[in-house]
Amino acid sequence: MENTRVVLASRPKGWVTEDNFRIERVPVAPPREGEVLVKNLWLSLDPYMRGRMSDAKSYVKGVDIGEVMVGQTVGEVLESKNTGFKPGDKVLTQLGWQLFGVARDVVKLKDLQVPLSYYLGILGMPGMTAFFGLKEIGQPKEGETLVVSAASGAVGSVVGQLGKLSGCRVVGIAGGPEKCGYVVKELGFDACVDYKAGRLYEDLKAACPKGVDVSFENVGGEILDTLLRLMNVGARIVVCGLISEYNAAEPYGYRNMRAVLVNRIRMQGMIVFDWKERYGEALKALAGYLAQGKLKYRESVVEGIENSPKGLIALLKGGNFGKQLVRLA
Numbered sequence: 001m002e003n004t005r006v007v008l009a010s011r012p013k014g015w016v017t018e019d020n021f022r023i024e025r026v027p028v029a030p031p032r033e034g035e036v037l038v039k040n041l042w043l044s045l046d047p048y049m050r051g052r053m054s055d056a057k058s059y060v061k062g063v064d065i066g067e068v069m070v071g072q073t074v075g076e077v078l079e080s081k082n083t084g085f086k087p088g089d090k091v092l093t094q095l096g097w098q099l100f101g102v103a104r105d106v107v108k109l110k111d112l113q114v115p116l117s118y119y120l121g122i123l124g125m126p127g128m129t130a131f132f133g134l135k136e137i138g139q140p141k142e143g144e145t146l147v148v149s150a151a152s153g154a155v156g157s158v159v160g161q162l163g164k165l166s167g168c169r170v171v172g173i174a175g176g177p178e179k180c181g182y183v184v185k186e187l188g189f190d191a192c193v194d195y196k197a198g199r200l201y202e203d204l205k206a207a208c209p210k211g212v213d214v215s216f217e218n219v220g221g222e223i224l225d226t227l228l229r230l231m232n233v234g235a236r237i238v239v240c241g242l243i244s245e246y247n248a249a250e251p252y253g254y255r256n257m258r259a260v261l262v263n264r265i266r267m268q269g270m271i272v273f274d275w276k277e278r279y280g281e282a283l284k285a286l287a288g289y290l291a292q293g294k295l296k297y298r299e300s301v302v303e304g305i306e307n308s309p310k311g312l313i314a315l316l317k318g319g320n321f322g323k324q325l326v327r328l329a
């Protein structure tokens with residue numbers, strides 16, 4: 001059997017290009033004792049992958065040149081040398097950008113009431129990020145104003161809907177009228193500001209007449225700097241992601257940090273796997289809301305492993321509309 005895999009060919013300088021990847025075809029290795037052979041069905045594409053293509057120091061080591069690109073997949077066990085798994089089991093893996101792989105640290109997906117791809121999105125890492133980032137760091141209270149950037153995306157869409165369930169006024173920020181329309185009409189946010197319209201401060205001020213109590217920051221740069229001018233005393237900023245800076249040659253120069261001091265703002269970074277012991281709690285809550293029709297969810301699908309590089313490049317430029325996935329089978 002032949003495996004198709006995508007490896008890191010070179011490190012990007014600025015924007016990622018297709019030349020940074022190489023597609024390889026190699027034989028599939030058989031599983032050894034304790035391992036399973038998995039056929040990947042879905043690959044998740046996520047903004048953190050841009051960081052892993054770099055060799056700069058981060059919270060996790062980057063991908064080496066020639067190594068398979070990192071990523072979560074859901075797949076099916078084809079062959080098992082591990083007593084905990086049998087052929088046909090559906091599993092969550094870290095096998096990365098490839099059609100087949102051998103692993104020992106996969107997680108069996110049980111009680112499948114939703115499409116398998118949801119375990120890479122709303123019931124997977126992005127859903128956990130939204131749940132713990134908002135609940136534990138944002139700590140929204142009824143009647144407060146919550147602003148969420150990248151609002152139509154995998155994390156942002158869940159954050160905003162959870163914010164509504166907590167009784168907040170929820171304002172999204174997204175690129176373009178189509179995404180903003182979806183955020184308000186489909187996801188039920190109270191308002192959405194199109195940051196590409198060129199009136200960011202004025203539009204945010206109008207959408208947040210009582211100021212901002214919680215900012216769930218997925219974008220950083222000008223959006224975060226502008227929000228700082230609107231934050232209330234005692235506000236919280238959840239620094240979840242800074243996607244506007246991932247491809248930038250220079251870090252953004254923040255001008256409004258004085259607001260943090262004057263308004264006693266708590267600004268805290270988060271990395272989702274700090275809550276890995278509690279993923280079950282989030283899974284139960286999010287699956288429950290989904291089953292009750294209280295959470296809406298959207299996916300953006302690229303077809304075929306060969307198109308994974310195009311998918312990641314599009315995601316980093318806002319070409320996705322909802323959770324970005326690659327259908328592998």
Ligand SMILES: NC(=O)c1ccc[n+]([C@@H]2O[C@H](COP(=O)([O-])OP(=O)(O)OC[C@H]3O[C@@H](n4cnc5c(N)ncnc54)[C@H](OP(=O)(O)O)[C@@H]3O)[C@@H](O)[C@H]2O)c1
Nearest residue numbers: 047150153154155174175218241242243244270271272318
């Ligand atoms: N800390 C953690 O543990 C953790 C875990 C998961 C994700 N994250 C972070 O959460 C953020 C969202 O991730 P996701 O997986 O949910 O991705 P996503 O929101 O589904 O997709 C990324 C979105 O970012 C927006 N974007 C890209 N460049 C932008 C720019 N220059 N200015 C404004 N918006 C821009 C685009 O939306 P528009 O079309 O609206 O611009 C794009 O659709 C990312 O920053 C990611 O790194 C962090």
